[in-house]
Amino acid sequence: MSDNTAKLTMGDKSWDLKVRPGSIGPDVVDIASLYAQTGCFTYDPGFTSTASCESAITYIDGDEGTLLYRGYPIEQLAEHGDFLESCYLLLYGELPTKAQKDDFVHRVTYHTMIHEQMSRFFTGFRRDAHPMAIMVGTVGALSAFYHDSTDISDPHQRMVASLRMIAKMPTIAAMAYKYHVGQPFVYPRNDLDYASNFLHMCFAVPCEEYKVNPVLARAMDRIFILHADHEQNASTSTVRLAGSSGANPFACIAAGIACLWGPAHGGANEAALNMLSEIGSVDRIPEYIARAKDKNDPFRLMGFGHRVYKNYDPRARIMQKTTHEVLAELGIRDDPLLDVAMELEKIALNDEYFIEKKLYPNIDFYSGITLRALGFPTTMFTVLFALARTVGWIAQWKEMVEDPSQKIGRPRQLYTGAAQRDYLPVSQRR
Ligand code: CMC
Numbered sequence: 430m431s432d433n434t435a436k437l438t439m440g441d442k443s444w445d446l447k448v449r450p451g452s453i454g455p456d457v458v459d460i461a462s463l464y465a466q467t468g469c470f471t472y473d474p475g476f477t478s479t480a481s482c483e484s485a486i487t488y489i490d491g492d493e494g495t496l497l498y499r500g501y502p503i504e505q506l507a508e509h510g511d512f513l514e515s516c517y518l519l520l521y522g523e524l525p526t527k528a529q530k531d532d533f534v535h536r537v538t539y540h541t542m543i544h545e546q547m548s549r550f551f552t553g554f555r556r557d558a559h560p561m562a563i564m565v566g567t568v569g570a571l572s573a574f575y576h577d578s579t580d581i582s583d584p585h586q587r588m589v590a591s592l593r594m595i596a597k598m599p600t601i602a603a604m605a606y607k608y609h610v611g612q613p614f615v616y617p618r619n620d621l622d623y624a625s626n627f628l629h630m631c632f633a634v635p636c637e638e639y640k641v642n643p644v645l646a647r648a649m650d651r652i653f654i655l656h657a658d659h660e661q662n663a664s665t666s667t668v669r670l671a672g673s674s675g676a677n678p679f680a681c682i683a684a685g686i687a688c689l690w691g692p693a694h695g696g697a698n699e700a701a702l703n704m705l706s707e708i709g710s711v712d713r714i715p716e717y718i719a720r721a722k723d724k725n726d727p728f729r730l731m732g733f734g735h736r737v738y739k740n741y742d743p744r745a746r747i748m749q750k751t752t753h754e755v756l757a758e759l760g761i762r763d764d765p766l767l768d769v770a771m772e773l774e775k776i777a778l779n780d781e782y783f784i785e786k787k788l789y790p791n792i793d794f795y796s797g798i799t800l801r802a803l804g805f806p807t808t809m810f811t812v813l814f815a816l817a818r819t820v821g822w823i824a825q826w827k828e829m830v831e832d833p834s835q836k837i838g839r840p841r842q843l844y845t846g847a848a849q850r851d852y853l854p855v856s857q858r859r
Contacts, residue, residue, distance in 0.1 A: 439467065454488060470841045477736075480661075482669065483832075486519060486824050487660040494740035498658060499523070507747045512653040512817075513537060513623050516595055519658055519824040534623075540596035541617035541626065543604075544574040551608045560605040560812045561690045567601050568594075569683035579677035581830055590678040591823045598816045599623065603630035606809055624650035627816075632804060644758040645803055648751050652799065655744045655792060656814050658821030662736075664688040664695065668822040669829050673838040678826055685822045686815045692731070695818070698810040701732030702797035705766045705773075714773050722782045732794030733777060739787040748795035755802050767798055 434445045435458045444466050447459040457480045460471055473479045488497040496503040499518050506515050510524075517525045517533050525533060550567050571593070572579055578590035604614050607630075615630045625641040628649055633639035659665070667688040671681040689695035708717050720728040735742055756764065774790050777783045800810050829835055 437463075437467070439469070442467075452485075454490065464841075470843070472843050476661075476666075481666060481838075482661065482829065484660065484825065484828060485522070486828060487658045487821070489660055489737050491735070491737035491739050494738060494743050496659070496743050503655065503743055504747060507651050507654050510654065511622075512650045512657070515654050515657050516820040519820050520591060520827070536592050537596045537623065538619050540593050541600050541619070543571075543597050543600050547571075547574060548604065548614060551604055551614075554608065556609070556611060558609070560602075560609050560808050561686065561696075561815070563605040563608065564601065564812055564815055565683055565687050565690070567605070568598075568686055569680055571597070572677045572679035575679070579679070581672075581675060581677065584831075587678070587827060587830065591827060594678065594682055594819050594823055598819045599627040600630060602809075602812045602816045603627060605812060606631050606805075609806075609808065622646065622650075624653065628803075642758065645755060648755045648799060649803065651747065651751050652796060652813065653817040655747060655796075656817035658818070658824065661825075662694065663691075664818065665822055665825050668826050670838040672826045672829055673835065675837075678823065681826055682819060682822055685818070689815055689818065690811055695811045695814040697731050697791070698793040698797045698800070698814065699807045701793050702766070702801060702807050702810070704731045705769050705797070708769050708773070710765065711768055711772045714769065714776055717773075718776060718780060722780075730773070730777060730788070732797070733783070733790055734786070734788040735791045738789065738791065741789045742791040744792040745790050745795055748792050748799065752795045752799045752802075755799050759802055761802055764798070764802075766801070770794065770798055 433448050433450075435448050437444045437446055444463075446463065448456050449459050450456050464470055471479070486499065488500075489495065498506060498515060499522055501518065501524070506518075513534050514525060514530060516537075517530065547567065547570065550570055551563065554563050554566070575590070575593060578586045578593060580586045600617050607614050613635060615633045615635075617626055618629055619626075621629055621641065625643075625646040628641050628646055629639060661669075664685040668681045668685040671684040672678070676684075692700045704717075708714060717728070717730070720726045721730045721733075752767075756762075756767065761767075774794070777788070777790075782788075796814075797807070797810055800813060801807070805813065
């Protein structure tokens with residue numbers, strides 16, 4: 430590889446491929462013309478070495494444990510900023526001025542109600558439906574209610590759709606929760622900030638006043654910041670792929686929610702807490718560590734490991750601090766699950782298997798404990814992740830739609846099935 434070309438040699442032929450630098454991070458070998466030049470595809474299932482797009486939104490250095498939104502370290506945003514400011518940053522590329530922030534907060538706040546008829550969608554679900562199933566259905570259904578923001582070629586409509594989704598996602602998530610627990614829906618309140626309004630919609634009931642605890646609201650807001658974007662992960666790539674066909678943004682976000690649901694992705698926070706409950710006490714940890722290391726056992730320590738972070742997940746560090754703040758505020762001193770979590774972390778971080786494979790706790794390891802302390806059932810955990818990640822999905826979707834070189838995503842394959850053969854009538858088949 431020279432400074433800006435890589436040489437590919439196959440047999441007695443060779444080709445020069447352009448090498449493109451990023452502003453930071455690894456260069457990429459541009460193989461867009463490879464098939465035309467060589468008749469070969471590349472093969473990279475799971476995209477472990479493939480950059481699927483060019484993006485200026487989020488940067489991760491997995492070896493250093495760095496996460497930047499538009500260049501700003503996640504630690505600084507979580508410590509000094511708030512979620513809606515991070516949303517503005519992800520969408521527009523810069524932190525807002527005071528006037529820009531006020532205007533953005535106002536526009537989000539005044540889009541939080543959903544079309545009244547949409548509430549009928551919720552009642553169509555079984556009471557025991559998983560809230561993520563409700564989210565996939567109802568977010569997709571937004572495209573049936575907001576026709577005036579589905580023309581993706583119109584920049585104004587794109588922005589209105591973006592604001593609508595950031596604004597309405599907490600309302601939809603809270604309604605999914607209320608329906609799940611059999612309580613009446615609570616309407617949004619415009620005098621509350623984004624996180625407080627969400628907690629109010631989830632935990633207020635009509636028969637008494639509910640005062641939002643500012644420490645818990647700050648923790649909720651921080652959880653939203655930490656989950657807001659994470660470059661080209663599975664659900665974001667799903668949103669981009671769905672959007673590449675020209676599908677409307679509401680449908681694309683519903684696709685992202687479906688992908689996020691899986692336990693290897695957003696479903697891991699729910700799975701991690703279920704695992705901690707299953708382990709139950711500190712003395713059973715060695716048994717589970719042994720299972721995680723056993724090649725013949727499919728069990729994995731949920732909340733450990735990450736495709737990109739091969740060092741401590743920076744979000745996990747902030748989340749760990751937030752967990753302690755929430756538990757202290759609520760006066761939870763003896764949480765057996767927290768004891769199991771702390772001990773498990775200690776043992777795993779000192780175990781040869783986990784050290785060698787660079788398996789560190791990820792954000793989901795701690796977020797589950799915090800969300801449980803805030804009062805959410807485990808089935809809501811991934812819903813909260815979806816709520817927070819919506820802005821990342823939208824920012825990435827917008828970036829893609831606004832890229833003049835954008836075309837439909839259409840991966841190819843290494844075909845290993847039967848070669849062409851002739852149809853046989855059923856009487857002749859053996
Ligand atoms: N427990 C035990 N062993 C593990 C674990 C784990 N949690 N994660 C990976 N390994 C082992 C795995 O068995 C493999 O071993 P070997 O090389 O001997 O076959 C090696 O580590 C590499 O695993 P991999 O599956 O090839 O790694 P990956 O990069 O494809 O997977 C992962 C990343 C996150 C899917 C995986 O670590 C995992 O399943 N973790 C548990 C689920 C989880 O916590 N997911 C949340 C991710 S963070 C939230 C998000 O961004 O969505």
